[in-house]
Amino acid sequence: MVEAVSRKKISVTVNGVSYEKEVDVRMLLVDFIRRELQLKGTHTGCEQGVCGACTILMDGEAIRSCITLVVQADGCNVQTIEGMGSPNNLHYIQEAFQENHGLQCGFCTPGFVMSVFSFLDENPNPSDEEIREALSGNLCRCTGYQGIIKSVKCVARKMEEVGIVK
Structure with missing residues (x-):
């Protein structure tokens, strides 16, 4: 028997852009950022929160997006490396x-x-x-x-x- 996937509608602001999406409650924030938003600067390294490659800011605090569920970002302001600067205007x-x-x-x-x-x-x-x-x-x-x-x-x-x- 196949178990039904639980979904939830979330609202999150990423790099100043607001998104409302229905997501799988088990989806990791790094996967949401990379797959759903196509922001590839946040890297997936160890997938255990040890290496820091997936570090982003959530409400100004540095967090590991590979061990954070996307539903935990509901209502939050997220900043990724893409929100820090551009090739012509580095932070x-x-x-x-x-x-x-x-x-x-x-x-x-x-x-x-x-x-x-x-x-x-x-x-x-x-x-x-x-x-x-x-x-x-x-x-x-x-x-x-x-x-x-x-x-x-x-x-x-x-x-x-x-x-x-x-």
Whole structure:
């Protein structure tokens, strides 16, 4: 006997665009973002919430979209890497990663950028140790992390220079 799939209508804003969709209540947020909305910048890595490749912002908080059900985003404001900037107008975090060799293959980069955005909102002037601790949930197999840490420090300096610090 085939079990009926339970569905629910949700309303979610992603990168400033409102969506009302009927979804399978078991669908993961990463699958909704990638399959339903065709936003491919959020990557699926470990599918266990360990690697950080799927990190997005939900109501301003960095979360793992591979372990979050899409129904949990009902009524929320979601931001993915596509909402951070564009190739011709990079977000200052993206610029810092580019300028400071904070990326190589790029697979982990969207998750790092989203995590850094959330982290610097809470701690605009972090030490190296605080940066390492905050980003310990994001894994990179290419960079060795030194360029990433340098990128975060660069972003923090730029934020202070332009007065983005709280």
